[in-house]
Amino acid sequence: MWNRKIAIVDLSAKTVTAKPIPREIRKKYLGGRGLNMYLLYNHLQPNVDPLGPENLLLVGSGLLAGIPCLGSGRCDIAAKSPLTGAVGDSNIGGFFAPELRLAGYDHVAITGKADSPSYLLLKDGAIEIKDASHLWGKDTFDTQEALRRDEHDEKLVSLVIGVAGENLVRYANVRTGMKNAAGRTGMGCVMGSKNLKAIAARGTTPIEFADPDNLLRYCREMNEMITSTRWAKAQSRWGTMIIYSNTNTTGLIRTRNFQLNRLVDGEDLEPENIDRYSIGTSGCFGCAVHCRHRYVLKEGPYAPLYGEGPEYTSLGAFGTMLDCRKMETILVANHLVNKYGLDTLETGGLIAWAMELYEKGLINEESTDGLQLKWGNEDVVFDLIRKIAYREGFGDTLADGFKPAIAKVGTDSEYYAIHVKGMSNLHSDERPTPSFALGIATSTRGADHLRSRPAIDMYGLPENMLKEIYGGSVATDYSSYDGKSRMVWWQERLYAVTDALGVCKFQTVFCAVHAPKWREFSTLINLATGMTITEDELMRVGERIYTLERLFNLREGFSRQDDSLPDRYFTEPTPIGLPVAKGKKIDREKFDAMLTEYYDLHGWNLQGVPKSETLKDLNLSKEPSKLF
Amino acid sequence: MSEVRCLNCLKRFTVHSQVKEASCPHCKTKYRISWPTPNQAKVRGLA
Amino acid sequence: MQRILVVDPERCTGCRLCEAACSLFKEKKCAPEHARVQVTKWENQGIYIPIVCQQCETPICEVVCPMHAIKRDSNTNAIVIDENTCVGCRLCAQFCPIGGISIDENASRLIKCDLCSGDPVCVEFCQPEALKHIEPLKLGTMKKRTAAEKYSEYLRKTLDTH
Numbered sequence A: 001m002w003n004r005k006i007a008i009v010d011l012s013a014k015t016v017t018a019k020p021i022p023r024e025i026r027k028k029y030l031g032g033r034g035l036n037m038y039l040l041y042n043h044l045q046p047n048v049d050p051l052g053p054e055n056l057l058l059v060g061s062g063l064l065a066g067i068p069c070l071g072s073g074r075c076d077i078a079a080k081s082p083l084t085g086a087v088g089d090s091n092i093g094g095f096f097a098p099e100l101r102l103a104g105y106d107h108v109a110i111t112g113k114a115d116s117p118s119y120l121l122l123k124d125g126a127i128e129i130k131d132a133s134h135l136w137g138k139d140t141f142d143t144q145e146a147l148r149r150d151e152h153d154e155k156l157v158s159l160v161i162g163v164a165g166e167n168l169v170r171y172a173n174v175r176t177g178m179k180n181a182a183g184r185t186g187m188g189c190v191m192g193s194k195n196l197k198a199i200a201a202r203g204t205t206p207i208e209f210a211d212p213d214n215l216l217r218y219c220r221e222m223n224e225m226i227t228s229t230r231w232a233k234a235q236s237r238w239g240t241m242i243i244y245s246n247t248n249t250t251g252l253i254r255t256r257n258f259q260l261n262r263l264v265d266g267e268d269l270e271p272e273n274i275d276r277y278s279i280g281t282s283g284c285f286g287c288a289v290h291c292r293h294r295y296v297l298k299e300g301p302y303a304p305l306y307g308e309g310p311e312y313t314s315l316g317a318f319g320t321m322l323d324c325r326k327m328e329t330i331l332v333a334n335h336l337v338n339k340y341g342l343d344t345l346e347t348g349g350l351i352a353w354a355m356e357l358y359e360k361g362l363i364n365e366e367s368t369d370g371l372q373l374k375w376g377n378e379d380v381v382f383d384l385i386r387k388i389a390y391r392e393g394f395g396d397t398l399a400d401g402f403k404p405a406i407a408k409v410g411t412d413s414e415y416y417a418i419h420v421k422g423m424s425n426l427h428s429d430e431r432p433t434p435s436f437a438l439g440i441a442t443s444t445r446g447a448d449h450l451r452s453r454p455a456i457d458m459y460g461l462p463e464n465m466l467k468e469i470y471g472g473s474v475a476t477d478y479s480s481y482d483g484k485s486r487m488v489w490w491q492e493r494l495y496a497v498t499d500a501l502g503v504c505k506f507q508t509v510f511c512a513v514h515a516p517k518w519r520e521f522s523t524l525i526n527l528a529t530g531m532t533i534t535e536d537e538l539m540r541v542g543e544r545i546y547t548l549e550r551l552f553n554l555r556e557g558f559s560r561q562d563d564s565l566p567d568r569y570f571t572e573p574t575p576i577g578l579p580v581a582k583g584k585k586i587d588r589e590k591f592d593a594m595l596t597e598y599y600d601l602h603g604w605n606l607q608g609v610p611k612s613e614t615l616k617d618l619n620l621s622k623e624p625s626k627l628f
Numbered sequence B: 001m002s003e004v005r006c007l008n009c010l011k012r013f014t015v016h017s018q019v020k021e022a023s024c025p026h027c028k029t030k031y032r033i034s035w036p037t038p039n040q041a042k043v044r045g046l047a
Numbered sequence C: 001m002q003r004i005l006v007v008d009p010e011r012c013t014g015c016r017l018c019e020a021a022c023s024l025f026k027e028k029k030c031a032p033e034h035a036r037v038q039v040t041k042w043e044n045q046g047i048y049i050p051i052v053c054q055q056c057e058t059p060i061c062e063v064v065c066p067m068h069a070i071k072r073d074s075n076t077n078a079i080v081i082d083e084n085t086c087v088g089c090r091l092c093a094q095f096c097p098i099g100g101i102s103i104d105e106n107a108s109r110l111i112k113c114d115l116c117s118g119d120p121v122c123v124e125f126c127q128p129e130a131l132k133h134i135e136p137l138k139l140g141t142m143k144k145r146t147a148a149e150k151y152s153e154y155l156r157k158t159l160d161t162h
């Protein structure tokens, strides 16, 4: 455990060095996102150009990568985001993280820029920067296949970018396998800016554990704990799409960008309909839930086509938000963004915005180079996805993300842009749920549900149960503002630790109450590494990671004003839905009060700046410290 | 037999095996039901 | 009654829990390359096939072993290698038609499933039940039921329409 290493690669100088990861850094930050945030904050100069060679690309396996439970194969990728200018950070499942560890490294820090297309090969301790000119222009699937062929190794696992990353689309993602993506904040764009097409890993160096026998036993318990929940059982059957059953029925889904909160006549997008195309499900490393489908399209202009997913996010990005009501549209669009290496949510969010602008007459066929951006026009959607990836015509306008696109199209268009800190939101409509709304506003990486979403808020759980989980009073009613700041604060810390351990958020308290959390994490850390970290200490690790991300954003010029929501959340009530969700909007004053409460729980002042006693308490006063 | 949670009033109610529709006895909202496993029901959509 | 380890690739989700659990139990590490069961994949087509020793009735490994180091364990029905007798000629690994025996990276050790003394760990971890440890007769019954279910669906539909 204590000899595990970080590789430091300078693509400009073509140098590679390796260093052990010190024990005290492990205890403070664990691994994955935690360690990446430590590295990012302490090793990146403030205010650098995210696309410049000085930006630091960090790839890190979670501390628990390789254990047989909870989807322990997750890898965290971080840099300064070219989309938002804030913390760039995205988590990816699949099989890369364990393979990286088997190759002898836990983390890779990449700086500089290669003078021609290159890929990085990490194999049993050795690291090589290799020529990738023959891979440039290839899609994400072919690139991985070509790497396996070129390296004569069918078990090689790669993180790759598609043409979107090569063309510096600011929300290009990093991909592995057919489906897994480090989707958000444009980490693929950073790879593209460094001329880095892929990072490939392969190894046979075993991952060692402190107490293997008890770890094995406990992992089995963990798998049983999660698979016995109702949520996991449904997810094993139909994937994350099952969320649609609840949210669309209730009226919690953005439709036609932000005009409606339910897709009327949206039956074809019900998860049950994936059975028509599915040949079975697929799981990431060490996952007993296996939440994605392997699907085949046998007919239509895009057939034959094999793809994986789609996620709930894609149902929204290419379905409800664009008013496309056919499952097949989703399957094709999902396949296209995966192939080009584009973030689903950003792509769908921007197209939805453009469609509303087109409807309102703020843009027309002249500005869209002939595209008729009408709701539900699937052919235009497919075309625009390609144009974004290749930066052609109107696609080039959308390829830079919301803030630059608004500047280009005109300030009138801003009202229709559903983003926070420059990042598009999920298609969820948070107006009826203040806890969700606060979470997307405070998220350090821009509008996003994966930083904090307390989905169990939707269940109307009894107050005593909520108190037991969250350690303080939280209202049962999801439309209430009471205690919801506490909920968000708690989940932010839990997910920060989850990403640092490299296990799957869906196998923690996300949508299931009786799922692993602090105690189980503490036990797993102890059995896997021998470190004793109590539940309380683990919460402080979460606080430390989140506070460091906050410090990073403050240094880059973000402030309380950026922890807000698009105006429409405050001005337009939800027009339809079940009585529980209809006629709801966010109350500005209550939202502000909730935000202040939230800062206070974190130990930050009214401006959202961490107080000196907070920094002292978290052992952050001495940052920045340096590892290399 | 299984239970589902009503999405409107958030109370749980019982549904009989393999039924395709059910109404919440508390708030009367009517749902279509599907079965991810033979013993577990979920809401599919509004009826 | 003796049980057999049965692989059902149609149920495999490719998660490799079997590899991680097997190597953790047998090697006390995460070492997928040393796992007795390994998943072969065609990633871009979504095809996953776990491969593990089938403890053959006429084990070729036993036949080719010049030292008679390979024998059946009567308790578990597993074919096991006696490490004290084995000279490491690796003929067993070379002749096995299904890759049931692996050679480690130093070519110094043979790695083979011994059914974990009768309760295979991989089976315990395989949530979708792509790996099962069952009585031999059950395999036929199971396969027949799967096939019959398809007919029964058809029959039910026909009856419904009448």
Ligand SMILES: [Zn+2]
Pocket (backbone or CB within 6 Å): B006, B007, B008, B009, B010, B011, B024, B025, B026, B027, B028, B029
């Ligand atoms: Zn009800």
